[in-house]
Amino acid sequence: MSGTLGKQSIHEYLAQFDDIPGTRVYTAARARKGYHLNQFAMSLMKPENRTRFKAGERAYLDGWPLTEEQKQAVLARDYNRMLDLGGNVYFLSKLFSTDGLSFAEAVSSMTDMTFEQYKAMMNAGGRSPEGVRSIEQGN
Amino acid sequence: MAKIVAGVASSHVPLLGVAVDQGKTQDDYFKPIFDGYEWTREWEAREKPDVVILVYNDHASFFDMKIIPTFAIGCGERFNICDEGWGPRPVPVVEGHPDLAWHIAQSLILDEFDMTVVNEMDVDHGLTVPMSMMFGQPDKWPVKVVPLAVNVVTYPPPSGNRCWALGEAIKRAVESFPEDLNVQIWGTGGMSHQIQGPRAGLINQEWDNMFLDGLVGDSDALRHIPHIEYLRETGSEGIEMVMWLIMRGALGRQTKALRRFYHVPCSNTAIGHIVLEPA
Ligand SMILES: [Fe+2]
Numbered sequence: 001m002s003g004t005l006g007k008q009s010i011h012e013y014l015a016q017f018d019d020i021p022g023t024r025v026y027t028a029a030r031a032r033k034g035y036h037l038n039q040f041a042m043s044l045m046k047p048e049n050r051t052r053f054k055a056g057e058r059a060y061l062d063g064w065p066l067t068e069e070q071k072q073a074v075l076a077r078d079y080n081r082m083l084d085l086g087g088n089v090y091f092l093s094k095l096f097s098t099d100g101l102s103f104a105e106a107v108s109s110m111t112d113m114t115f116e117q118y119k120a121m122m123n124a125g126g127r128s129p130e131g132v133r134s135i136e137q138g139n
Numbered sequence: 140m141a142k143i144v145a146g147v148a149s150s151h152v153p154l155l156g157v158a159v160d161q162g163k164t165q166d167d168y169f170k171p172i173f174d175g176y177e178w179t180r181e182w183e184a185r186e187k188p189d190v191v192i193l194v195y196n197d198h199a200s201f202f203d204m205k206i207i208p209t210f211a212i213g214c215g216e217r218f219n220i221c222d223e224g225w226g227p228r229p230v231p232v233v234e235g236h237p238d239l240a241w242h243i244a245q246s247l248i249l250d251e252f253d254m255t256v257v258n259e260m261d262v263d264h265g266l267t268v269p270m271s272m273m274f275g276q277p278d279k280w281p282v283k284v285v286p287l288a289v290n291v292v293t294y295p296p297p298s299g300n301r302c303w304a305l306g307e308a309i310k311r312a313v314e315s316f317p318e319d320l321n322v323q324i325w326g327t328g329g330m331s332h333q334i335q336g337p338r339a340g341l342i343n344q345e346w347d348n349m350f351l352d353g354l355v356g357d358s359d360a361l362r363h364i365p366h367i368e369y370l371r372e373t374g375s376e377g378i379e380m381v382m383w384l385i386m387r388g389a390l391g392r393q394t395k396a397l398r399r400f401y402h403v404p405c406s407n408t409a410i411g412h413i414v415l416e417p418a
Pocket of ligand 1 (some may be wrong): 328
């Protein structure tokens with residue numbers, strides 16, 4: 001618990017985020033890159049759009065100014081890849097609901113565990129922060 | 140004169156809303172959680188607040204990437220329930236308090252907090268789940284609500300210090316409202332959770348309990364926790380806890396705890412809940 005944000009440069013502030021293991025902080029850079037990916041996902045909140053998407057995923061995706069990489073990541077439901085390409089989990093969760101997945105099940109697909117293993121970990125108190133706070137410090 | 144008489148903090152996990160809506164609150168998985176809120180449900184029924192200033196965040200439900208207000212205050216007559224992709228939750232419409240909301244908005248702007256005023260807005264689980272936890276399933280909510288939506292999705296969210304200071308300004312604003320009103324302020328979201336990436340599922344009970352400790356008494360140490368500490372210690376979504384600091388800041392220099400509850404897990408999240416009074 002030290003130092004307030006106001007005293008820090010934006011460059012230092014942002015640089016720290018790359019030091020967190022297995023985590024993509026939704027920074028402005030990611031938000032810019034993923035703008036259309038997230039707005040596409042948001043469109044799935046409307047039932048008529050979900051129907052159209054399910055009837056032809058590729059055609060629906062082609063209606064959005066996405067990169068080919070982003071489209072492939074969506075088609076493959078590769079959530080970590082979508083995060084790398086600027087997706088944000090709250091937006092991507094519209095894809096979970098379109099697929100009829102629970103939040104926990106979709107989230108577990110981003111870890112190295114099966115859903116069963118992930119549920120067991122959560123019921124046993126969750127993932128310990130020990131060792132996954134900082135890449136540099138290894139703590 | 141209006142007065143902030145109490146502060147409440149609570150997680151707002153969507154699955155709790157599902158449990159209420161589908162009548163599962165007594166299932167083995169959920170019962171310990173709903174039992175943990177029983178004290179507060181009875182207390183709220185006795186306290187009968189007139190208005191709740193409800194600090195929450197929208198989860199890509201009403202606000203998308205087009206507009207990202209850091210602090211948005213709902214000044215409308217009523218707020219409809221968002222369809223978050225599964226159909227809107229079957230809960231009553233949320234009634235606003237435009238007179239108080241506009242008074243707070245104007246006062247905050249003069250107090251140098253540049254609020255975004257929102258007249259029409261739908262509210263998501265961030266707001267409705269805490270309402271269900273405190274009030275159950277009434278035909279009509281027993282309070283009016285001033286929604287205060289905070290951006291904690293796109294970085295940077297406001298600092299903890301700024302949130303605390305906003306709470307202090309909200310206290311001043313409420314106290315200058317001429318009508319006699321019994322007002323509560325709620326901070327929602329948290330506690331530790333991460334729902335993205337290979338580190339998903341992170342829970343930090345020790346840190347969460349340190350945070351709960353810090354809300355009680357006369358220390359203001361919590362306002363100085365930098366974002367990076369929330370991220371490292373409490374998971375990428377633990378940052379929602381800055382919203383609790385708006386509630387804490389609005390209670391004045393010192394607080395006492397009436398009730399405290401902590402439970403792991405609910406879905407991906409550590410459930411934390413505290414009821415505070417100015418002391
Ligand atoms: Fe949330």
